[in-house]
Amino acid sequence: ETGVTQTPRHLVMGMTNKxxxxxxxxxxxxxxxxxxxxxxxxxxxxFVYSLEERVENxxxxxxxxxxxxxxxxxxxxxxxxxxxxxxxxxxASSVGLAGDSNTGELFFGEGSRxxxx
Amino acid sequence: xxxxxxxPGPFNVPEGATVAFNCTYSNSASQSFxxxxxxxxxxPKLLMSVYSSxxxxxxxxxxxxxxxxxxxLLIRDSKxxxxxxxxxxxxxxxxxxxxxxxxxxxxxx
Numbered sequence: 001e002t003g004v005t006q007t008p009r010h011l012v013m014g015m016t017n018k019x020x021x022x023x024x025x026x027x028x029x030x031x032x033x034x035x036x037x038x039x040x041x042x043x044x045x046x047f048v049y050s051l052e053e054r055v056e057n058x059x060x061x062x063x064x065x066x067x068x069x070x071x072x073x074x075x076x077x078x079x080x081x082x083x084x085x086x087x088x089x090x091x092a093s094s095v096g097l098a099g100d101s102n103t104g105e106l107f108f109g110e111g112s113r114x115x116x117x
Numbered sequence: 118x119x120x121x122x123x124x125p126g127p128f129n130v131p132e133g134a135t136v137a138f139n140c141t142y143s144n145s146a147s148q149s150f151x152x153x154x155x156x157x158x159x160x161p162k163l164l165m166s167v168y169s170s171x172x173x174x175x176x177x178x179x180x181x182x183x184x185x186x187x188x189x190l191l192i193r194d195s196k197x198x199x200x201x202x203x204x205x206x207x208x209x210x211x212x213x214x215x216x217x218x219x220x221x222x223x224x225x226x
Contacts, residue, residue, distance in 0.1 A: 031212060035216075040125070040218065041218060042119065042121065042204075042215075042216045042217055042218040042219070043161070043204075043216040045213065045214070045215070048212075048213065055211075056213065090160060090161075094212050096212075097211040097212050098211055101212070102148075102149075102208070102210065102211060102212055103212070104149050104150075104151045104163070104166065104206070104208045104212060104214060105151075105163045106161075106163070106212065106214060108160035108161050108162070109160060110159065110160050111160060
């Protein structure tokens with residue numbers, strides 16, 4: 001069983017809806033990530049948080065709004081999405097970002113599959 | 118040009134075969150390198166790190182050529198359970214991981 005849980009697993013929303021994706025990690029890690037995975041495309045890094053502070057925003061449109069209230073929880077708030085935003089959204093965590101924590105090992109959740117109509 | 122390029126496959130091989138995957142990366146400042154495995158409809162998981170000296174983990178051997186910016190993965194004696202997508206990954210630093218699109222492997226009886 002994964003140490004990173006994501007809810008909901010599946011979400012269908014209209015372009016005018018507001019919804020949120022939730023991620024929780026039970027590994028005691030200090031860094032959390034959002035990635036987007038579209039069919040036949042590489043995983044795209046969206047956001048990185050370290051100790052609840054956003055350290056990376058990879059040119060993501062403002063209709064995606066992340067929130068990290070503590071080091072165990074990460075949200076992705078969705079508003080006015082487009083059909084091309086339909087994808088699998090993967091949350092991940094790692095021990096940290098720097099020094100001995102810069103191991104390249106991310107632990108992923110099973111993802112939230114989003115469909116925008 | 119994508120930062121990490123892989124042959125998408127699929128590679129269809131019989132059980133027991135040896136199969137090799139290649140990957141190239143464009144950012145010479147990349148710090149470390151990995152292979153991840155992603156099963157169908159599952160999350161990616163770290164398979165192994167890749168070192169310049171080459172490294173082996175059971176039936177899996179990874180190689181890195183920094184001069185050519187080239188990474189490889191060799192799987193010997195393929196098993197049905199090896200069927201998955203193999204993702205080549207580079208770490209730009211601070212665990213900022215850049216993924217290739219993956220190479221799909223299908224091992225058949």
